Amino acid sequence: MTPENQAISGQVSANKTVSWLDQEWPWWPLLPLYPYGQRRTLVRELIPNQIWSFEQLQGLYYVAVPVRLTVVKVPGGLMLFNPLPPTPELRRALADLEATHGNVVTIVLPTASGLEHKLSLPAMARAFPQAEVWVCPGQWSFPISLPSSWLGIPARRTKVLQEDGFPHPDSCTWLPLGPLDLGLGRFEEVACFHRASGAVLVTDALVGIEAEPPALFDLDPTPLLFHARDRGDQPLEDSPQARRRGWARVVLFATYLKPGPLVIPPLLEVLRNAFRPGTLSPKAHFGLFPFAWQPGWEAAAQERLGKNGPLLQIAPVLERLVFPRAKDVLLEWLDEMRRLKGMRWLVSAHFSDIVAFKPHHVRDLSESISRRPWAINQASWSFLGSVDQRLLNLGVVPKDPQAAFKD
Numbered sequence: 001m002t003p004e005n006q007a008i009s010g011q012v013s014a015n016k017t018v019s020w021l022d023q024e025w026p027w028w029p030l031l032p033l034y035p036y037g038q039r040r041t042l043v044r045e046l047i048p049n050q051i052w053s054f055e056q057l058q059g060l061y062y063v064a065v066p067v068r069l070t071v072v073k074v075p076g077g078l079m080l081f082n083p084l085p086p087t088p089e090l091r092r093a094l095a096d097l098e099a100t101h102g103n104v105v106t107i108v109l110p111t112a113s114g115l116e117h118k119l120s121l122p123a124m125a126r127a128f129p130q131a132e133v134w135v136c137p138g139q140w141s142f143p144i145s146l147p148s149s150w151l152g153i154p155a156r157r158t159k160v161l162q163e164d165g166f167p168h169p170d171s172c173t174w175l176p177l178g179p180l181d182l183g184l185g186r187f188e189e190v191a192c193f194h195r196a197s198g199a200v201l202v203t204d205a206l207v208g209i210e211a212e213p214p215a216l217f218d219l220d221p222t223p224l225l226f227h228a229r230d231r232g233d234q235p236l237e238d239s240p241q242a243r244r245r246g247w248a249r250v251v252l253f254a255t256y257l258k259p260g261p262l263v264i265p266p267l268l269e270v271l272r273n274a275f276r277p278g279t280l281s282p283k284a285h286f287g288l289f290p291f292a293w294q295p296g297w298e299a300a301a302q303e304r305l306g307k308n309g310p311l312l313q314i315a316p317v318l319e320r321l322v323f324p325r326a327k328d329v330l331l332e333w334l335d336e337m338r339r340l341k342g343m344r345w346l347v348s349a350h351f352s353d354i355v356a357f358k359p360h361h362v363r364d365l366s367e368s369i370s371r372r373p374w375a376i377n378q379a380s381w382s383f384l385g386s387v388d389q390r391l392l393n394l395g396v397v398p399k400d401p402q403a404a405f406k407d
C-alpha cells in the first residue's frame, strides 16, 4: 500500500475473536477452493464514509489471493459490488455499516464470466430480500447453460445492466468492457465510477499488485509459507522474508497459471521428499510439493510486483486468454475512463484494495499497452500462449472475439 493510500485506508475489523461458525460458508462445494468452508473476512474502510473493502481468501492448492466485495455509499443506503459468501461474520460487519449508512439497497454482479464472483450472488440476494439485484448481461453457466432463475438469481427483483439501464445513475457512471466471445461463453464486465469518492470499481480487468503480502494473511500465513519452500521435506517456517517469497510465487501462479521458471518434478522425486519428519501434517500437505522453482523466478515476479505500492496492470491471464485479439476493446475502455472527471482511485475485486488511479495513470497504462508486444508466447507467457493456441486450433475460441456481437 502506498503512503498516499495509507492516509485514507483504515482497518475496521481484524476479526480475530470470531468463532469458526461465524466464518462458515456451507456452499463451498459449488466451487471447492481454499479455504473451503471457512472464510475469514477482513473489513477495511478505504474512503471514509464512502467505500469499504470486504476481503476473503480464495484459491487452489494454497494459491490463494484476496477476493473482494466493495461496499459503496449511495443515496438511500449501500450498494454491494461483486458479491462474496455472506458468512455470519460478513453479515454482521455489513449490519454495522447499515446502522450508520442505511440498508443495503442494491447488489451488483458486474461480471458475466467470473465464477468466483457469481456463485455467492444467490446467497447474498437471499440475505438482503429487499435489495434490487443487477447483473452483467450475458450470464452463463458451464458445463450446461442454465437460465438465471435456475442458478438462484431472483427474477422478480433482478435487472440487467445496460439492457434495463443502470442503478444509481445520479451518483455513478457505468462503463461496460466487452462483450467478447470466449467460445464457451462470453467475457464482459461493467465498471462503476462512483463520483462522490472518485473511485472506479472493477472486477477482474485491472488490478494492483504489491510486493508486501496482503494483510489477510496476517492471521494465517500458511499458503505463503507453503510456497516459500524449495522442497517438500522442508518444514513451514515463518519469517517476513518467507512470507514475501511465498507471496511472490503465489502472484506468479495466480497471474500466469504456470509461470516459465517453474518445473513440475517427476512424481518419484515428489514422493521421495514427502512424508518426512516435520512435514507430516495436512497443513504441509504431508510434504507433497510438486514444484521446482528455477533460477529467474524472482526476476519474473518483479515484473508483476510494485516495489513501493501496488503496480497497476492487466493480469497476464486476461491479456493472453481474454484480450489477445481484442487489445483495441481494452484501449477504448481505458480511453473512456481517462475522460471521467474526478477519478482518483481504482478498487478491483482482487489483490490490492485501493490503487492511485488518476487520468495520467490510465494514460501511462494505455501507452504501455499500445507500445509493448501484446499477448506474447515467450518466457512466463508460454503456458498461457499454448492454451490459447490449442483452443484456437480446436475451434473452441473464435479468431475474432467481437464477430458474434456485430450487427
Ligand SMILES: [Fe+2]
Binding pocket: 114, 116, 117, 203, 204, 349, 350
Ligand atoms: Fe475474479
